[in-house]
Amino acid sequence: MSTVSVRLARRASVVAACVALAATGCTALNSASSTSALAAKARIPASAARHGAGGANTAQVVAAADAFLATLSDEQKDAVLYDFDDAAKKTGWSNFPTPVVARNGLKFGDLTDEQEAAALKVMEAALSKKGYEELVEIRKADDYLATLPPRTPTPPTSTPTASPTGTPTATPTGGGGRPPGGGGGANFGSEWYYISFFGLPSRTGEFTVQYGGHHAAYNLTYAGDNVSISPTLTAVEPMEFNWEDLYYAPLEDKRTSTIGAIQSLTADELAAAEIDGSFDDLYLGPGHDGPFPEQPEGVLVSSLTKKQRAKVTAMLKAWVDDLDEKAARRLLAKYVSEYDRTYIGWSGGTTLDNNQTYVRLDGPSAWVEFSNQPGASTDGIHQHTIFRDETADYGWE
Numbered sequence: 001m002s003t004v005s006v007r008l009a010r011r012a013s014v015v016a017a018c019v020a021l022a023a024t025g026c027t028a029l030n031s032a033s034s035t036s037a038l039a040a041k042a043r044i045p046a047s048a049a050r051h052g053a054g055g056a057n058t059a060q061v062v063a064a065a066d067a068f069l070a071t072l073s074d075e076q077k078d079a080v081l082y083d084f085d086d087a088a089k090k091t092g093w094s095n096f097p098t099p100v101v102a103r104n105g106l107k108f109g110d111l112t113d114e115q116e117a118a119a120l121k122v123m124e125a126a127l128s129k130k131g132y133e134e135l136v137e138i139r140k141a142d143d144y145l146a147t148l149p150p151r152t153p154t155p156p157t158s159t160p161t162a163s164p165t166g167t168p169t170a171t172p173t174g175g176g177g178r179p180p181g182g183g184g185g186a187n188f189g190s191e192w193y194y195i196s197f198f199g200l201p202s203r204t205g206e207f208t209v210q211y212g213g214h215h216a217a218y219n220l221t222y223a224g225d226n227v228s229i230s231p232t233l234t235a236v237e238p239m240e241f242n243w244e245d246l247y248y249a250p251l252e253d254k255r256t257s258t259i260g261a262i263q264s265l266t267a268d269e270l271a272a273a274e275i276d277g278s279f280d281d282l283y284l285g286p287g288h289d290g291p292f293p294e295q296p297e298g299v300l301v302s303s304l305t306k307k308q309r310a311k312v313t314a315m316l317k318a319w320v321d322d323l324d325e326k327a328a329r330r331l332l333a334k335y336v337s338e339y340d341r342t343y344i345g346w347s348g349g350t351t352l353d354n355n356q357t358y359v360r361l362d363g364p365s366a367w368v369e370f371s372n373q374p375g376a377s378t379d380g381i382h383q384h385t386i387f388r389d390e391t392a393d394y395g396w397e
Helices: 003-023 058-069 072-078 113-126 128-147 253-263 267-273 305-319 325-336
Strands: 193-197 206-213 216-223 224-227 232-236 239-243 245-250 341-349 359-360 365-374 382-389
Touching: 058 113, 058 216, 072 193, 113 128, 113 206, 113 216, 128 206, 128 216, 128 232, 128 239, 128 245, 232 245, 245 305, 245 382, 253 341, 253 359, 253 365, 253 382, 267 325, 305 359, 305 365, 305 382
Parallel strands: none
Antiparallel strands: 193 206, 206 216, 216 224, 216 232, 232 382, 239 245, 341 359, 359 365, 365 382
């Protein structure tokens, strides 16, 4: 089957899924048990046998979370707090905007200015300066999209009957297609982001901070001194824009470092690094938590030259450094130490101006995907990306 045919098939499945969601109102119930008392949501002790790299600024995140919770009513607390192992954690994030895929917790647009500021302080504490600035810029990009007139997506002209082994066959909840009823307005804007907690924030217990909306999903799990930022989806459309007299280019470090890393390979290495199949979006994106591929594809990072390995590390840092600085340094050192079992590969293209470009980094721990997308709300190419830690997805076993 041709690459184009595969892309049409995936696009058709995404649009069909959106139509089905729209027909039912795209609603989802908060699956946390109903209670207005914080004490009813028990703390979950952190296991003594963790495999994290340490260095988490858990105390600062807990302090910010407690300050935010203190601004809420009992009803709001009930809406924002979930049991740690609630299944909603894995289903309540997506690349699509609401209401196509419902989110967990409290909507920013329903918060007072004081409450919203306190909620953002939680994310500011959890992320590095760079990571928090990127979060803010993704929201600004959504404000920009909200000002645009609606666009009608072009329907696929044919539907292939099979998919290559390199492409997931299940219908993703996120994707590159434009949801029905798109355009600006209610689907887009900084008010359409949500925050929730799975487990009570605790310096010693286990809890997850989940923040997300269109083109953003952060799942930050803490257990004592350890933190996981897996899975975290960051995306943006358009790649660059002017908003309120300022210029923005969210994800610029991710774009530059990813293209730099894959283009550093020689012709022979590029041939060896090509991944089987084609991808019109993320392989392990929203709705696809695994399994991870049993056999990595690409070229072994440890086989590359020192200069090439430095470019791969720069690519990896672009995602890991979104996390608070101390924990990020420790995690990066762990991932770099695994280069003898880490592979970099590509499919579709290796340039920023090719809407089929797909790049993957696959190690025993770190998993990064970078996927170029054709314009959905604008005419230009944009990106979807995801970071996962195969040993700490949504926390640790």
